[in-house]
Amino acid sequence: MIPLLDLKREWREIEAEVKESWERIFASMKLFNGDNLINFEKEMADYLGCSYVFGVGSGTDALLLSLVACGIGPGDEVILHANAFVADVEAVKWAGATPLLIDVKEDFSLDLSQVEKVITPKTKAMLVVHMYGHPLNMDEILEVCEKYDLILIEDASHAHGAEYKGKKIGTFGKVGAFSCGVVKNLNALGDAGFVATNDSEVAYKLNYLRVHGQVKKNDHHFYGFNSRLDEIQAAVLRIKLKRLDEKNEIRRRIAEKYTEAFLGVSGLIPPPLDDGNKKSVYHRYVVRTDKREELQSFLKDKGIGTGIYYPIPLHLQRAWKEAGYPEYRLPVSEKLSKEILAIPLFPEMREEEIQYVIESVKQFFGA
């Protein structure tokens, strides 16, 4: 069996170090706002090359707090793309704003030519997701945001450590929101997330939004949320952050092997290659084929796990309709949702497993 992701292998590598740091936490019973949170935020800000990082309870919270901290709320519209995750549209909804969806291109990136079609005077922000760890073309995105005076929020949940022109993904927008959920490249052992920003006003808001707007003990300056990154998870993230670059490098090497083997296989489209400006971190290795279901079940029979991210685009989810949002036809997102399949790619994969995945995929296509 080769699972899509095997968390047990990484755990074995870090178990002793994590348990040691947990021992220290439990000895002090300082479970929140301790050294681990403070140091994680510093270390992550250094790593990203940004001014401020704030730990929060999850990636979903990171998105919601980002929107609220940027002053986005009722009466505002936010543009996002239809192949994003449901948390992206939920954050817009619970911030009180209205989502406007645009389609994507075949390389999974948002189709910026569609911005003009949906934008109105109420449109205040654009929320972009670096799908599967592939950096978006930030020059183009920043140009559009400048042209239409839109606040840019990046969802970098798939893209810890990814770069565009040598700059870390998640630091281009007013805020970068990151999930550190258990399957992410930088993953806690439970729910966790953080936000990154260079804007001091937004930073002030974010810092207190996560603790009920409490600026001093019992002194609440605005209404916020309860969304903290606890010491137990912050300790795990500090340990894993030290290894993130090395792990991402291994992901890139596995992806290279896959892509080299799959280029030229008729009926199979490998994910986009990095151009000279981009450094992907392959959170997922997503191939495309019009025989997706058949490939998935063939691989299952071979003992290979796969996943679909995401099989139903945002505008075709029942929740979208229930929320009273309008009907859209977004042909590329709809087509991709039927073709995409993630195959196993995680840093602890063994060489024989990588080769077995390659052989099995090629065998399916008769290559």
Ligand SMILES: Cc1ncc(COP(=O)(O)O)c(C=O)c1O
């Ligand atoms: C792109 C993206 N954004 C946001 C989230 C939400 O993160 P969390 O599960 O930590 O709330 C996820 C989770 O899978 C995600 O993939």
